[in-house]
Amino acid sequence: MKVVKKYSSNDFKGFDWLDFDYLPGSKGFKFEVYFKEPKDLVSKSILIFYSLFRSFLDDVLITTFGQDGEWGNFCLDTWDIENDRYDYSPHNKKEPTASYLSMLNDSGIEPEYNGYCKCINWDKFLYVMFHCVAQHTAPYSMMFYEPKNEFVFYFHHSGSFGIYYKDLNSSIKKVIRKVQEENLEIKNTNDKRVSSIAM
Template identity: 65%
Template sequence: MKIIEKYKKKDFKGFSWLNFYHLTDSDGYKFEVYITEPDDIVSDLILAFYSLYKPFVKEILISEYRPDGQWGDFCLDTWDIENDQYDYSPENKEEPTASYLAMLKDSEIEPNYSGFCKCLDWDKFLSITLNCVAQHTAPYSMMFYEPNNEFVFYFHHTGSFGVYYKELNNAIKSIIQKARDENFEIKYINDQRVVAFIND
């Protein structure tokens, strides 16, 4: 059963204002949201995802860390560093990489696919990919794009979200407000309008 599917439209290519080689140099704004005293990183991040991003889930597009990144390379142990060879077979991997590669296979996503995907089952997708991030088999999370409101976010193994956005619109304000309602910490803000909004 498919958990994700390829996004076949060609009308979205990511955000030109993002600098993937050094995100803090992007032509936009950022903040990070931290879960206070997480008990279980994966479960807590999934709950936080639904709390902050539920209104946007139907629009979200997912890519490997960079839009040109290949989905099969999400986990580090697909690469045999000694022989400089790649193995994308789930049968030869330990968890959580095996579950991730099985998800790609079941979803008919080739390891060299470098486009965007839509999620068909958020519970399963987040459980699989966040386990990879939490156990450090994946160095970065996927990138989650919301094209209509022009923001992107990613997960971190510390139990946090990074959010980058072009403009402080109502969608971003709603995310910030929900984070405050959940008593999450909002840190590393580079937009004084957000500081003012939080302190208002």
């Protein structure tokens, strides 16, 4: 069963204000959202993900972290260091890498694919992806682009979401209010306006 599908349109090519080599050097704004690491980081991360971003998911495009990354390289243990090559077979891989590679195969996503995808089954995708991050087989989540409102977000294994945006528009303000409702903490922002947004 497909979980993601390739985004075949050429309408979206990323954000020219986003610096992939050094994200803090981007021309837009950013903040990070932190929560105390619970016993079950995966379940908590999925709940927070839905709470903050559910209303945008129909428009979200997903790609690997950074620029031109290949989907098969999301998990670090696809690299066979002894033979100096990549191995994208789910066989002889530990969980959750095996589940991730099987998900790609079932979705018809070649490991070498470096484009955007749309998600068909968010529950399955998030469960697999967050397990990869929580168990440190992937250092970061995928990157989630919202083209209509020009922002991108991702998850880090420390239990934080990073959000980069071009303008402090109504959608970003909505995310900030959701952060406040969830009693989460905003840190590392370069936008002084963020702290002044009331619930």
